[in-house]
Amino acid sequence: MSEDLKSKVEGWLDAHWDSINNRQVGTAIYDAKTWLAKVVDAGYATPTWPVKWHGLGLSSKEARVIENAFQTRGAKGWGRDRYHLGAITIFKLGSDALKTELLYELLTGPICCLLYSEPGAGSDLAGVRTRAVKDGDEFVVTGQKVWTSNAVEAEYGMLLTRTDMDAAKHQGITFFIFPMKQAGVEVRPINQITGESEFNEVFITEARVSERFIIGEYNQGWKSFQTAIASERLIMGQGITARLGGAAAGKAPALLQLAHKHGALQDPVLRQDIAQALAYRQLNALNMLRAKEEMMKNGASSLSSLGKLAMSRIQHGEARISAKILGPQVLFNETEDALNANFDGAKAYMNSIGGGTDQIQRNIIAERVLGLPKSMDVSRDIPFKDIKSG
Amino acid sequence: MLEFSGEERQAICDTFDRVLSDNANEEALRKLIETESGFDNSLWQKMAELGLTGLMVDPDYDGIGANIQEAEALMEVAGKYLYSGPFISSCVVAPVLLQASSNLSMVGPHLKNIASGNSIFAIAGCGQSGDWTEPPTVNAIQNADGWELSGSAHFITHALTASHCLVIANEGGERAVFLVDMHDYSVPAKYQSTDDKTLRLSNITFNGTQALRLEDVGEQQIAGALHLALIALAGEQVGGMRAMFEITIQYLNTRFQFGEPIGRFQALKHMAADLLVDVESASTVARIAAQAMASGSGDSVLLTYLAAFTCADNFRKVTADAIQLHGGIAYTMEHPAHLYWRRAQTGQWLYASSDKCRDLYLLEMEAKL
Numbered sequence A: 001m002s003e004d005l006k007s008k009v010e011g012w013l014d015a016h017w018d019s020i021n022n023r024q025v026g027t028a029i030y031d032a033k034t035w036l037a038k039v040v041d042a043g044y045a046t047p048t049w050p051v052k053w054h055g056l057g058l059s060s061k062e063a064r065v066i067e068n069a070f071q072t073r074g075a076k077g078w079g080r081d082r083y084h085l086g087a088i089t090i091f092k093l094g095s096d097a098l099k100t101e102l103l104y105e106l107l108t109g110p111i112c113c114l115l116y117s118e119p120g121a122g123s124d125l126a127g128v129r130t131r132a133v134k135d136g137d138e139f140v141v142t143g144q145k146v147w148t149s150n151a152v153e154a155e156y157g158m159l160l161t162r163t164d165m166d167a168a169k170h171q172g173i174t175f176f177i178f179p180m181k182q183a184g185v186e187v188r189p190i191n192q193i194t195g196e197s198e199f200n201e202v203f204i205t206e207a208r209v210s211e212r213f214i215i216g217e218y219n220q221g222w223k224s225f226q227t228a229i230a231s232e233r234l235i236m237g238q239g240i241t242a243r244l245g246g247a248a249a250g251k252a253p254a255l256l257q258l259a260h261k262h263g264a265l266q267d268p269v270l271r272q273d274i275a276q277a278l279a280y281r282q283l284n285a286l287n288m289l290r291a292k293e294e295m296m297k298n299g300a301s302s303l304s305s306l307g308k309l310a311m312s313r314i315q316h317g318e319a320r321i322s323a324k325i326l327g328p329q330v331l332f333n334e335t336e337d338a339l340n341a342n343f344d345g346a347k348a349y350m351n352s353i354g355g356g357t358d359q360i361q362r363n364i365i366a367e368r369v370l371g372l373p374k375s376m377d378v379s380r381d382i383p384f385k386d387i388k389s390g
Numbered sequence B: 001m002l003e004f005s006g007e008e009r010q011a012i013c014d015t016f017d018r019v020l021s022d023n024a025n026e027e028a029l030r031k032l033i034e035t036e037s038g039f040d041n042s043l044w045q046k047m048a049e050l051g052l053t054g055l056m057v058d059p060d061y062d063g064i065g066a067n068i069q070e071a072e073a074l075m076e077v078a079g080k081y082l083y084s085g086p087f088i089s090s091c092v093v094a095p096v097l098l099q100a101s102s103n104l105s106m107v108g109p110h111l112k113n114i115a116s117g118n119s120i121f122a123i124a125g126c127g128q129s130g131d132w133t134e135p136p137t138v139n140a141i142q143n144a145d146g147w148e149l150s151g152s153a154h155f156i157t158h159a160l161t162a163s164h165c166l167v168i169a170n171e172g173g174e175r176a177v178f179l180v181d182m183h184d185y186s187v188p189a190k191y192q193s194t195d196d197k198t199l200r201l202s203n204i205t206f207n208g209t210q211a212l213r214l215e216d217v218g219e220q221q222i223a224g225a226l227h228l229a230l231i232a233l234a235g236e237q238v239g240g241m242r243a244m245f246e247i248t249i250q251y252l253n254t255r256f257q258f259g260e261p262i263g264r265f266q267a268l269k270h271m272a273a274d275l276l277v278d279v280e281s282a283s284t285v286a287r288i289a290a291q292a293m294a295s296g297s298g299d300s301v302l303l304t305y306l307a308a309f310t311c312a313d314n315f316r317k318v319t320a321d322a323i324q325l326h327g328g329i330a331y332t333m334e335h336p337a338h339l340y341w342r343r344a345q346t347g348q349w350l351y352a353s354s355d356k357c358r359d360l361y362l363l364e365m366e367a368k369l
């Protein structure tokens, strides 16, 4: 079965994807929209979803066959059922009408940005102050978001808003899928410690969103948001952000290759560090495999919430060891290896801060997985408008 | 050498702090980073007027005649501002090496120029290893006119700003120190692309470069030069980590989440308490090591290495955790945390790596067996 699938996908790719020039066969430049539409139409963007929703109804193991074929050819558009948070959330929570209206457009466009964090609401996301006020069958949105990754490119964002100031903070939130390309949305890039500017400030002034675009229920957005954030943390637990990531199938891990290249495997102290780092990465991968099996069997796995926290230790640790392997030459951004090590050292904070900090992850694991007594949230049960802020 | 009381030392530090807070604050630092040289000469001249550049120059040559204790204390102030002028090379290491020379008529004018701010000294102490304890990578040969140097030296701070460079070179299998006038040095050096933008580093290739030898400056003085540099750097790291720590504690008191200052969360309290142990241990050992060196105590070398790796590693730890404790705001270039964090990375490697110093510390301990 998977051999059939493999040759089918490969045949399809060979017919349509020009892997030498990285574009669709018969085109002069890569055009994302038309290529993505082609992939979506073939069902390869979201193979684990039902045919009705642009998928092929395949298992995740079969989906991996498709992804591999795409990846080895450098073809884009695979794995949107794993990485396109906006589409995933609409697929899981949207009504059939909303799915019909938006899913295809989302899948064939750039990924959605996440309009969650605000200057005053980071770890305490339920403290969002961006207002959405009902006006006919639309909502008028005003507020400021911050740290919004990919807001420049995004055509849609998933937006957390305050819709009831008198309710307790978790009760007065509404979650939208929000059109970014409209008057009243201003995006200002922020320079990041990695040298990138992928996240932004987003100023929203009387922008509009249809009430059809509510994800879940009005004033019950916190609940639907939990689904979206869980998907995000699952992705981060796989550690896709660092340059020096895990190993491609059958290849030696990147850290080991670096150590080998620079003769560090002769050093008994570094050997210990490297072995431990590789072990942390492998143990996490094994845990995540087990989580996947448990999910398939039981629909849920408590292990899945450990991955993102584990990945922080892995990424910070590997970056430090890379620096040690390079020695003082790491001070100079003059080689690819030094650039990568310095980039990864900074980027590791994306994992340990973004998507919920390590401290918050530990609280979640302790309280939701272990069932330890919840810590006090003095702002939990009072009307939102009475909460103290710094 | 003069003896300073604690109050006198504090007074010098307060003066330096005022000068830096006026001229080398974060805004000034960020402007300086964008310049070619990364060096503010007008600030250097102000420091010279206050006698700071002559801190360790003997009063006979217009200096203050202070010792490493005062230098360590001043470096704590420098570290607070991430001040990156050539203080360690020009005002700590160079005066001590020059004063060790028996040829006073040769070194005297240089000492006066250091004190007056007219000369700035760089030190070339190592090759690609970045390690001053490794054999020199520059060789010295005597010729009819004096000495010639050949070979490359690396990890030199402020080479392009310096008017002179002291080069630790191999002469007939022994280490010796040579003085190069950078105006005569014809090969154009370039600053390298450092990840830590606050500090300028470069390498220099000598190619039959004319040099003068510092008479009677040998193995013992060269080892001493490394120890001076390590203690001064340790002081700088203490200043840097304390500044970052204080910014962080203030943030824990003022940032609200869940209706409370985040400092109320035990996870953060515990991290902060652990960091305080790191900051205070580093402060203590940097000062004790400086004191031991100043008084010539038998444990001086051991304490120097202990200070070196403790301060380097704790600076790294404190700044790394400071970013985590701030959350997203410290993931931005606009926030100063990454400047301290990157400087701490540099400090892992300058003069001798923290791992090397840890090893040397154990060697000193083993000598007690």
Ligand SMILES: Cc1cc2nc3c(=O)[nH]c(=O)nc-3n(C[C@H](O)[C@H](O)[C@H](O)COP(=O)(O)OP(=O)(O)OC[C@H]3O[C@@H](n4cnc5c(N)ncnc54)[C@H](O)[C@@H]3O)c2cc1C
Pocket: A113, A114, A115, A116, A117, A118, A119, A121, A122, A123, A124, A146, A147, A148, A149, A150, A199, A349, A350, A353, A354, A355, A356, A357, A358, A359, A360, A363, B255, B257, B258, B262, B265, B266, B267, B268, B324, B325, B326, B327, B328, B329, B331
């Ligand atoms: C690279 C990157 C990309 C990001 N992309 C996005 C994005 O696309 N969209 C988006 O909405 N957001 C994004 N974020 C924001 C991210 O989700 C927040 O930075 C994060 O949730 C922390 O919030 P904060 O920055 O306000 O820090 P704060 O919440 O102010 O946290 C400060 C410190 O307090 C600690 N803390 C807070 N509460 C507790 C508690 N109860 N117990 C213990 N410790 C606590 C934190 O762990 C942290 O150490 C991104 C962040 C990064 C770094």
